[in-house]
Amino acid sequence: MKPPPFAYHAPTHLDEALALLERYGDDAKVLAGGQSLMPLLNFRLSYPSALIDINRVAELSYLRQENGQVCIGALTRQRTIEFSELARRQLPLLHEATTLVGHLPIRTRGTIGGSLAHADPAAEYPTVALVLDAELVLQGPGGRRSIPAEEFFVSYLTTALAPNEIVTEIRFSPAPRTSGWAFEEVARRHGDFALVGVAGVIDTEGEQCRTARLAAAGAGPTPIRLRAAEDILVREGVTEQGIQRAAAKAAELVEPDSDIHASADFRRHLTEVLTRRAIQRARERGQEQRA
Amino acid sequence: MSSTEIGESVEELTPKFVGARVKRREDQRLLTGQGAYVDDHHPPGLLQAAFLRSPYAHARIARLDTSAALTRPGVVAVLTSKDLVPLVKPVRAASKMREYKETSFPPLAVEKVRYVGEALAVVIAESRYLAEDALEWINVEYDPLPTVANAPTAAQPDAPLLHDEAGSNILLSREFARGDVDAALASAAVRVRDRFRFRRHATVCMENRGCLADYPAGTGELTLRSATQCPGLLRDALADLLDMPEHRIRVVAADVGGGFGAKSSLYPEEIVLCAVARRLKRPVKWISDRQEDLKTSTQAWDEIVDAELGLQADGTIIGLRADVTTDIGAYSIYPWTATLEPIQTISFLSGPYRMPHYRGRNRGVATCKAPMGPYRGVGRPVTTFVLESLMDRAARLLALDPAELRLKNYIRADEFPYKTPAGLVWDQASLTECMQKARDVLDADTTTRWRAQARAAGRWVGIGFATYIELTGVGSAIPVSPGMPIATGTEAAFLRIDPAGTVTATFSVAPQGQGHETALAQVVADALGVAFDSVRVICGDTALAPQGTGTYASRSAVLAGGAAIRAGQTLKEKALKIAGHMMESNPANLDIRDGQVFLRDKPERGLPFRAVAKTAYAGLRRLPKDMEPGLEVTRFYDPFFGTASSATHVAVVEVDTETYAVTIKRYIVVEDCGRIINPLIVEGQVRGGVAQGIGAALYEEVVYDDAGQLLTGSLVDYLVPTASELLPIEVHHIETPSPTTLGGFRGMGEGGTIGAPAAIANAVSDALSHLGIEINEIPITPEKLFRLVRAAEGTP
Incomplete structure (x- = not known):
């Protein structure tokens, strides 16, 4: 688990870094914290001809x-x-x-x-x-x-x-002061990548939902914005039924894969559970904010 | 520890250190980064090795060309199996066991590869970076062969063969039986049965495997530093394989960061490095990286068990029959052979219960996976899981309290020594006492009420019990791995008291964190009557140690502890004779305590032990007539049958009704490991073992796909529990000295891992009992629970 050979540059200014990147084009990798890149290099899954270390920028x-x-x-x-x-x-x-x-x-x-x-x-x-x-x-x-x-x-x-x-x-752009937030996730162990995570920011008044923003992690090729679920919340409010329907919609919107840690079915199920939990907790927090 | 006044009777005077919570003296070094592991050694001229490993699970090597790699920068040598032929003999793990098929395990693949990660070639270079770069210049062509992916398909008559010389992938089959189990089960009032699955397990040590071989031309002596549990065993094996005299080989395992069984076998890399160092006359090091470790260190367990238990209407067990299939991986490892895990499953399956009728059958089947080896508990974690699960199911069917059902069937105190259906002998165990205390600690009534209330509130909570009995400190009567040609029944202690009165105690057992330097010093100090601080313990260096093998199979406290008592007693006797001569007193009237020799009936009269030690070397004029000078001795100990250890574990769990995460709310262990040398160390061992058992129960699983590719090749995918996943583990002791071992010690290094998967699985089954779910597979992952609950609820 030693990286393949590469040229190493440690520029101190952004211009310098950009010039190097221009020079190497596709062949260079930018090294920041290294928490994903270094394992890829050590497994020899990536063979860049140069690393541009921007830690000194x-x-x-x-x-x-x-x-x-x-x-x-x-x-x-x-x-x-x-x-x-x-x-x-x-x-x-x-x-x-x-x-x-x-x-x-x-x-x-x-x-x-x-x-x-x-x-x-x-x-x-x-x-x-x-x-x-x-x-x-x-x-x-x-x-x-x-x-x-x-x-x-x-x-x-x-x-x-x-x-x-x-x-x-x-x-x-910070959310309005009155909104509540929650990031709910399920991981196999503390600190692991989430099997599924759901982030929510909602602004409610009573059972009325003024705005809702929801997105899921680990449930598709990119993080997925759950717009149709947000619409349900705004339309139906944060009633038990509204929350339930929004959560069920979220499970329809995601496109999870199966791997050794969880099947696509289970990830869909978790999306529903975590969407509901995220909405509920965000709502409670919003209420606390106002109080 | 209460200090006893001089003058009390000798029985009260000893022991002083045995039983005391003495802080581990090695921890200062190990916990502050001052330990010296293999990779901390940098002899001048050091070269580094990197191995070319097969990306195929099963393939013929059509071409293997190293010429380009040899020209790469920094490369000193590249070797394949052809180059090794004149240097080492092939490794064959022999066993006298009937129906065992011996096969070859070449250090570098010959003609074909049999698992992903198998080494084909080694590059020796000036640095590991350059060595790994050069690996990419080795030209290999593989002709892929059909993958032998899992034990059930590999056991089919038409399955592709992994080892042509064996003629079958079934490398062993064995049966142990007593009575007429078929008739007994036919007459049973209640029968419970299931197919159980205990998934493949990897060993994750803080320190990966690694070794450093050095063969200075001047001395013609080979030194291998290795992260091994068994320096003595390696030395003996290497002498044979390299055709060198044993006294020219020194194996050193100074500080080793964890072993758990995976560092107890002889590995290809150790052989290759010795051969290379001998050829190049330069030191060569290989440090396994985590990926190599997960691919190539011995793996464990991986059983399918079909088991059926029969009971009378009152709950009395009448018989158990089981068929076990063990996936032994691609090779039979030296010295334990592929029989180790399979045989132990059918040896221990009858558990802590009276078992009038029994039949256990096992097949060990070779597949394209890393070789199977010992892991903490060997055979017992799976058998405890199977039997204890069946016991809980029987209790549910009979509407009996699961603890009561166990109490009814435990081997009773008056039945010891008890011979098991497989022929093992339990000398004595405190089964009933452990269970009763476990129920007390749990506060069973309160906990049962809490469970009822939580369930009424819709929570899924459960309580699980598991009791095991195991054989530890095994002597020569029953080899650790039956039928293998090496002796594992003895260990020795070499004690040297120098003229200043300080003691050096050297052992062939070799710790990987178990605290031998403290525990064995406690035993020696008590045996001699000297201060703990005046005893130094050295382990893990064959050049210093007496003949022995190493640390494995919960044997060090029993075997090395027994040898230490013997050696201490021998030297004490001699010291008292010298003291008697010096004091003009009868040695029978003398004793030693706190480094002071004194007259039993006049304790104020005495002399310092160091004065006696000095005299021992002062020459014949100062010594009793005919006494030989010196205070040194080596004593051996063979506990012959070994001794039983037992425990009851209790887990209280909650399952999240939506995410299916299992949270352990309480974990209780009540164990009996005989006379306790050091409660701190025992409790640490129990907690560490339970942590690994929790890993087995909830997290850890080695996954290969159908093409034999390892899908858990990093710690991102092979999940070991961290501190965040663990909880305070409540440890309680029943201390019944073993009636059969010197000192009354029983082995206890593995028990935590044996009980935990069963107790947790039973607790989860209890939590899900309203759904009729019975856990029959570990690890219990959220995904599996999701599927079980869906099936139980009838959701597609």
């Missing part, structure tokens, strides 16, 4: 409020987000999801940009980005562009990122 590591948005530099560690007061207050769903990411050593190295660019559909961050309608800022030789999370995730481990681009920033 300090300008990519920040967490700040800007024009009512929370902007997080791509190199920001999960552990930083876990302990960020700003993230906890403004993005409580992201904060809660962070505590479910792997184990302490993984969160200490793992970055938000790395997790999104790797695009494992069972990971927490892609689902959070999707449910919170985050914008990803990508930078390439031609400049910057920004892309909504929903367009970013293309398929399993595949994104809209061009080979010569780097994710530089993730922008979140």
